[in-house]
Amino acid sequence: MVHKGAAHNVRLVQGSHIVVAKKFDDPRAYFFQNRDGRIIFAIPYEQDFTLIGTTDRDFDGDLSDVRISPEEIAYLCANASEYFAEPVRPEDVVWAYSAVRPLFDDGASKAQEATRDYVLREDAPAGKAPLVNSFGGKITTYRRLAESMLEKIEAVLGRRGPAWTADAPLPGGDFGVHGFEAELGALRATYPFLDEGLAYRLVRLYGTRARKLLGPAKSVADLGRDFGAGLHEAEVRYLMENEWAMTAEDVLWRRTKRGLHIGKDEAAALEAYMSGLRDSTAAGVGEAGRRAG
Ligand SMILES: Cc1cc2nc3c(=O)[nH]c(=O)nc-3n(C[C@H](O)[C@H](O)[C@H](O)COP(=O)(O)OP(=O)(O)OC[C@H]3O[C@@H](n4cnc5c(N)ncnc54)[C@H](O)[C@@H]3O)c2cc1C
Known part of the structure; x- marks a missing residue:
């Protein structure tokens, strides 16, 4: 307001x-x-x-x-x-x-x-x-903004605690500033079936949370259908369950930019798949429904 x-x-x-x-x-x-x-x-x-x-x-x-x-x-x-x-x-x-x-x-x-x-x-x-x-x-100053805002609020509601955000990693960013290559190597060691391009993309996008996305997968087939350019069902589900993706556009443009690499038919297939998951979640049935519950 x-x-x-x-x-x-x-x-x-x-x-x-x-x-x-x-x-x-x-x-x-x-x-x-x-x-x-x-x-x-x-x-x-x-x-x-x-x-x-x-x-x-x-x-x-x-x-x-x-x-x-x-x-x-x-x-x-x-x-x-x-x-x-x-x-x-x-x-x-x-x-x-x-x-x-x-x-x-x-x-x-x-x-x-x-x-x-x-x-x-x-x-x-x-x-x-x-x-x-x-x-x-700006994105670059949002933590400072949040802390300044809390100082203003605390002036009215009382101090609730010290500022803590300066050194707190973002979700998935809990490795050193120079630790990307090591994290990439570790992910490939755990999931040797990942090709270099996919592993790189997953670590770049999700950091340590790539492991949550990949879960117990032992082969590329375990990641489910590839909608194109290495966008598998496992990633789509992860985005729907953890990052509020609702539509193919959310996944292709707002979360991953895979839209640059895949065509209209593949995007339509993704939309149909996500719409099926949304429907089953809404109905509270099927695997997606159980997970959401
Ligand atoms: C062209 C451009 C260039 C920029 N360049 C930089 C840059 O180089 N460096 C930098 O640090 N920052 C940059 N910024 C600023 C940065 O993008 C913003 O500061 C930042 O996105 C703000 O984040 P936010 O989460 O507060 O708001 P937003 O990113 O605006 O997120 C608000 C979200 O709330 C949703 N929403 C709004 N109303 C409702 C509602 N009623 N119900 C449900 N959802 C709602 C919106 O859809 C949106 O997803 C740039 C911004 C623009 C536009």
Whole structure:
């Protein structure tokens, strides 16, 4: 809930990205300086692709239908083309995604100059329950934001305990910063039937939780049907049971990006499979129903 007076504090700024076939082989990310003073980046993406982004422009459209515009595609292509040996053309774009940043409106004249910091604003009318609104924010600072928010809440409700998030690993991230290769090797030792590409993808996406996903599997066949590009039933079930995936789109685009690697028919088969599991869960029958129960 936002008290009425707070709504004007938000500045909506759209940011869009394009994905094209791999433009370079090395694993580095590149930042390009544009002629307009902005920067954009090109990052290796999902093994076979390059991600190029982002744009920054004020958004006043329909928030339920945010998508990249032809102008943004042209902007990213033109600026990236200044740096690559081969140009990036709009027809090279295989996928794009776009979202709107709800930034704190600090009165900056240009969208790209609006602050990316979060701003907490207390709204404590006399005699009424206080409300703290959070504006803006980034994934990189969400823990700091959460702790700042708790400090505000504790001012009213009393201190509940010390801050603890700084060193707490995220789910599946409970191995050292330089421990990826060791974790990958350990997973392959436990599950020798995994090919290198699949093992790498699973550790990258799920970390130590890949073991939960693979469970007692002793062969690839134990992972169930492959819907394409190494997306097996075991992974789909894991995402439905642990990461709230409901639809094929959730799995293919929001959780795994396997959508870049598989075709329409495979996506339709996945949707049919998930819909069957959803139905049996809803009816409380079948294996999925028992698990959900
Ligand atoms: C273009 C763009 C680029 C960005 N770049 C960066 C970056 O480089 N680095 C960085 O650190 N951060 C970046 N951010 C910011 C970062 O994405 C956000 O700070 C972060 O996603 C906020 O996380 P959240 O979980 O609080 O909210 P969200 O990720 O917005 O999640 C909120 C969820 O709640 C759901 N929801 C909303 N209303 C309801 C409802 N009524 N019922 C049920 N569900 C609901 C939404 O569908 C959504 O899934 C970027 C944001 C954008 C838009």
